[in-house]
Amino acid sequence: MAKGWENIARYQPRVTKLLTNSIEKKRLAHAYLLEGKKGTGKKEMSLVFAKSYFCENLIDYQPCENCKNCKRIQSGNHPDVHLLEPDGLSIKKWQIQALQEEFSKSGVESNKKVYIISHADKMTTNAASSLLKFLEEPNANTIAVLLTEQVHQIISTILSRCQVLSFQPLPPQAIKDELTKLEIPADLATLVSHVTNDIEEALEISRDDWFAEARLKVIKLYEVLTTRKGQAPIYIHTQWMSHFNDKEKQDIGIDLLLYLYKDLLSMQIGNEEQVIFKDLFPQFRQHALQTTQRSVIENITSILEAKKRLHANANPQLLMEHLVLTLQEG
Template identity: 40%
Template sequence: MDWNQMWKEQPTVMNMLKQSIEKDRLAHAYIFEGMRGAGKKHTAWLVAQSLFCPWQQEAAPCGSCSECMRIEHGNHPDIIVVEPEGASIKKAQVENLQKELTYKGMETAFKIYIVNDADRMTASAANSLLKFLEEPESPILALLLTENVHFMLDTILSRAQKISFAPPSTDTRTRIYQEQGVSEAAASLLARLPDETARGYNEEGTDWIVQGRALVIQLVEEVHSRPHQMLLTLQEKWLTHFKDREELDIGLDLLLFWYRDLLTVKYGQQDLAYPDQKEVMEKQGQRMPETDIANTLQLILDAKRRLRANVNAQLLMEHLLLRLQEGS
């Protein structure tokens, strides 16, 4: 992703960085925080290109000189990247980073280090980095990237400038999941789930989402066309698939997305969580006024709130389906 593309995705972030680069007022350390897919890594590399590119104009790197190309391919000797080893970033990794940064830059006097998933530093690693953030020994720029800024030490947060990235568009998130091999059906749903919910889905997890998706389609059809069947489906399929409160909350989200799609189709828009069900929704939408759909959405949101209040899951779902059926 080049400078102009990133500007379209994150105009506020890019404008802030552009002004700092042009005025030579970059802080010595930044925390880039935001959801996966927001462009934090792309932006970190673009900042590095901007600082090393001899042909940059208005902070935008040329993208084609030898400096830009080496940075793009991860081959610049004065840029160091730290990634988690296994589940965490360990103290030894930070100590190795500090050692590397004590050496003069191979080609410039300036060095950049990028820490991906900075929230995954162990306590000892974070404390080692803290001392280095306070007293850098040479011209150094630190870029700490995280999806979970609330897991980072307050002392580190206080010594770096935080830049918050806007959430990526649903289309962008869907594309990211598809690039990871997730099916279109699962990707369009995962893209709409909270990041902390969707992050851990491996192949088995996406199969679970796809099965849950099929249950939503079946249950909605029964609510509106075969109400005598819906409580049996709830008992035999829904409650055995969405087993605990956390899973049931996701099931209610999937149900919520269906009725949001109904409104979306009514308004003639295309951004659907269930894109392959558009024709079904058009027919269903013809039978449901907008006010009824809005009431249905409110009923589902109320059910999500009651679920968090430890209401019996089966009774909650039975009550919800009966209310949905009354409004169909």
């Protein structure tokens, strides 16, 4: 896997270019807000940025990864790089005040300091007010990096004092490529890459026996719906509900079924490269000829409606039985 800036640039080229240009030109802001979905590389970038700021052998913008500063930042024990995480559910005022005490001291080994505040949207009102004072009167050579998945929850006075860098969701192909390198089977990697855009979560899902079994259960339901229509409600009762036995799992099951019917539609309209369940190509080709696009679109609509009803706390078993009755009519 590529190191440092190159690794991030593969998925976040725009924000990488902005930051590396600033490093090369020595025109750094005193506060950055990195915002975007989980797994898009925000924390990774904040640490690479800190390495570039402290590296003893910096080449252009690239940290050497071998000097004392780079190694200590990597291991999380550099005295002038502070990572602040929520204490429980929120970031408390005392945590920001402790940081402010650090702000007022000279750097342990230089005058430089970097503070990384993870989940900055979880600051209490008092914590945010305390941080605002620092942002209004920044110390020279001190840089704050705020990370958030919920930028709309950051108060406007903090937003206005930060350079906001927006991270894009990772494309499914990027997730699939990383999983394939880790020897995850291609069929599973393709599906997981559409379930999440967080590489770590994707790897966790890929190695979860429950998910692999869920994939097989969904394929089996599709086969029952298309070849033994009357047995679909029995399949829900005997096979489906015991596996998808809580709301989160039921949601995943409905999502996988949705992807499968979207694949059938992709096959009908000639977008074979977009098919996720590639091992079902022969069945899709056959079924694509046996049913109309309108019917498949109606099935997709029914699945989306079932997903909405699940989130509205409908009874899961009755919901699935009603859904398969609707699907088998199509």
